[in-house]
Amino acid sequence: MLTFEQKQAIIESFPELTKKEISLKRLNYHFEDSLYEKTIVVEKLHPNGNGFVYVGDLLKYEKLANDKGLVNIRDFDETQLKEIIRDAIEYLSEEVDVLIEEEWISKSGTVLKLVHDQRNWDIYYQNNLEETFGTREAAVEYLTEEGFTQKK
Template sequence: MLTFEEKVAVIEEFTELDRKDISLGRVNFHYEDSLYDKKIVVYRLHPNGNGFVYAGEMEEADTDERGMINIKDYSADALRDLIREAINSLSLSPAEKDPVMEEWLNDRDQALILLREEDGYNVYADDTLEGAFNSYQEAASFLEQEGFSRL
């Protein structure tokens, strides 16, 4: 297990993170360029070596209910990898992480395009917005109800 000082040294390699000293000798590291409301990447790193990394925006990360991963027993390389992934996950929009661009056709060979964009899923006929939806399921349901099927 790395000491507090060793963990701080690894974390400080990431120049995009800002150190914020908090109570009881603990330290947070913030990523101010986050595209999300969440800006704390390293949370409550304690002098005993315990602490957390926010991974709530990472695909398939094994997190607690707050989106955190405990880093108490992490090696230097594992900690570097986790922090790099955490920063990357906060640097990409949902559309960049999981892009969707699908063509849907009806029985008259009319085509609509379903795109994942910053604020949800949009359906276009050429350049004209036909519908905006909060989820893929809502958009797909709309398209199916209108007689379209995915290619």
């Protein structure tokens, strides 16, 4: 487990975050350029090493996040902490109305659509939602395992 000082150094390596001291020697780190009302990326970092990172509804973290979209980082290593902070900053700076669509086809001719919409990667058969993934990589892995290739 990283110490408070180590976590603080990692968090402060992100120049887009601003440190704000709160009660009980805890720290919040804000992303002032957030496109949303929410600006706190790292919340309640405590000298005991406990703290939270806001990931909202990112599917990548759905098993770790509480109902407020916060992930406890107490036991995170350096790589995990950097990754979740990068993801949180991207989440708060991403316009959600960007729509990406790709067609994937099986050897038998079945066509599925991979759609990036509202931060998720959704797979559709005709107009029916079949699967939802938090990352494009996970969706592509699924499609590949199921025998689909991207239509050119």
